Amino acid sequence: MGTMTQTTAVDHEAEIAGRLAQLSLEQKVRLMTGADIWALHPIPEIGLRRLVTSDGPAEVRGETWDERSPSANVPSPTALAASWDPVRCRADGPAACQ
Numbered sequence: 001m002g003t004m005t006q007t008t009a010v011d012h013e014a015e016i017a018g019r020l021a022q023l024s025l026e027q028k029v030r031l032m033t034g035a036d037i038w039a040l041h042p043i044p045e046i047g048l049r050r051l052v053t054s055d056g057p058a059e060v061r062g063e064t065w066d067e068r069s070p071s072a073n074v075p076s077p078t079a080l081a082a083s084w085d086p087v088r089c090r091a092d093g094p095a096a097c098q
Helices: 009-021 024-035 077-083 086-091
Strands: none
Touching: 077 086
């Protein structure tokens, strides 16, 4: 049986710091501005692929706004809190009740 190395959070942080140190100021700014409304620019030199993000506290949708491709939608935590209905709130999970 071969030996397995166990990586730690410290190892990951050191790796990320090393990769970030390779970036120019322009590349760092480019990461912060995004490629488009949904994604970050890829930087293949450090192993960063195009990274797609999402929006909203109550839904996750893809890269398009299209009624034919619905998102995973849950009630807004703000609307749940405004209802003052603990039973309704708990039905949507403990995180919504805090």
